[in-house]
Amino acid sequence: MxxxxxLLEQAATDPIExxxxxxLRRGHRALSRRRSHLAVGATGSLAILAAVGVSAVPRHAPEVAAQPADGSTAVAPFQTKYYDVPTPPAGWHVSHERPQYVMLTRDGTISRLDDFAGQLVVIMSDRKENYESATSVQFDGRTVYVNEMNDDATILSVRTSPGGNWLQVQYPKDVFPVHDMVAFLCGVGVEPGAEPAFG
Amino acid sequence: MRRETRDAEFTDYVAAHRVRLVRTARLLTAGDHAGAEDVVQSALTRLYVHWPRVRRADDPLAYGFRALSNAFLDEQRRAHRRREVVTDETPDRPEPVLDHETRSTVLAALGDLPPRQRAVVVLRHFLEYDVAATAESLRCTEGTVKSQNAKALSTLRKRLGEPITTPEGSNR
Incomplete structure (x- = not known):
């Protein structure tokens, strides 16, 4: 007997380097890719809302210009399904969406699905995640946590409702004032079909 | 969090746990050393990206094993799709560094198990997780763990050709 x-211990033993x-190198590269994939273009959302004749302004939309300064709005409007995105920052537009996130991209630049580097991304995370051990700010009765603020990106988190899933926004450093992104994040609505991403 | 802090904590984690992760991956891949290394690298990369979650986890090592199991099952799904292409070539098998008959027999027996059954066996009998922890790691029900474990043990007992024992209650 x-x-x-x-038996499994014996089978698993071999020299390991x-x-x-x-x-660490692979981690750095992956984090950089992820962050570049998270930049979400908000400008497109405004175009979408206009295109479908929605007149309601999102509750907490930041006060940003609706169109790029050069008037180059030839980008086809992106119709979001899972997230109701506030008016995007000037010069940005919604570029991609999955049930787990919505991405906004700077006008005139190319973005790819699932590539968050340099993009503005709102991503949903499971309610069980703990993002509450971080500096927080209050906005319209909600608590927004500043989870990361480093050379690559800033990440803010807020619950969709008390005890509910998390919404996080990730954006390139120094591109937007934090208070604008706090307002933007709190203005994002979640539609049926949206689901938390697995970390 | 600051990159320096993330790097320092991750480095400590890898130094402390990588060997155990690799050994677990070698069982998951039934002795495929290259495949095991790929799975470990994939899991560790995920851990680095989500390090703030890892460091807040009640059991960071368990978080690592969960990432490892998921990376393995993800890879198996991709490999299954790749198997659509038929080839006459025999898949590479690792050269055992220590040519131990028992090891070869056990790894071959593990290789006969479907990936999810193998994952259950490794978590239940190598990492010695209980049913609930195994179910949580593999994101399935406890009933699934029990049934997969029972099938796997039955296969292993036939394949190994000798009675194998498990702690009381762990044959479920």
Missing amino acids: TGLHD VDVAGD
């Missing part, structure tokens, strides 16, 4: 645990630097 042999213990299965012992640990390359921590390699793991």
Whole structure:
């Protein structure tokens, strides 16, 4: 008679080299890619709302210009399904959407699905995640947490409702004032079909 | 969080746990060393990206094993799609560094199990998770864990050709 645990221990033992630097390099690259994928263009949302004849202004839309300064609004409006996005910042438009996130991209630039680097992205995370051990600000009765603010990006988090899932916005450093993004994040609505991303 | 802090904590984590993660991955991949390394790299990359969550987790190592299991099952799904292309070539098998008959037999037996059954066996009998923790890691019900575990143990007992024992109650 042999213990299965012992058999598995024997089967798993072989010399193993640990390359921590390699793991760190891969982590850096992945984080950079993710962050570039999270920039969400908000300008497009306004165009979408206008295109479908929606007159209501999102509750907490930041006070930003509705159109790019050069008038180059030839980008086809992007119709969001899972997220009701406030008026995007000037010069940005909604570019991509999945049930887990909506992405906004700077006008005149190219973005790819699932590539958050340099983009403005609002992503939903599970209610069980703990983002509350961070600096917070109050906005319209809601608590918004500043989870990351470093050389790459800033990430803010707010619950969709008390005890509900999280909405997080990630955007490139120094592109938007934090208070504008707090207002923008709190203005995002969640529609049926949206679902939390797995971290 | 600051990158320096993230890097320092992640480095400590990798130094402390990578060997255990690799050994677990080698069982998950039934001895495919290259495949195991890919799975570990994928899992660790995910952990780095989501490090703020990892450091807040009640059990960061358990978080790592969960990421590892998910990376393995994701890879199996992709591999299944790739198997649409038929080839005469025999898949590469690792050269055992220590040519141990028991090891080869056990790894071959694990290789006969479907990926999810293999994952259940590794979590239940190598990492010694209970049913609930295994279910949580694999994102399935406890009933699924029990049934998959029972099927896997039955196969292993036949395949290994000798009675194998498990702690009381862990044959579910």
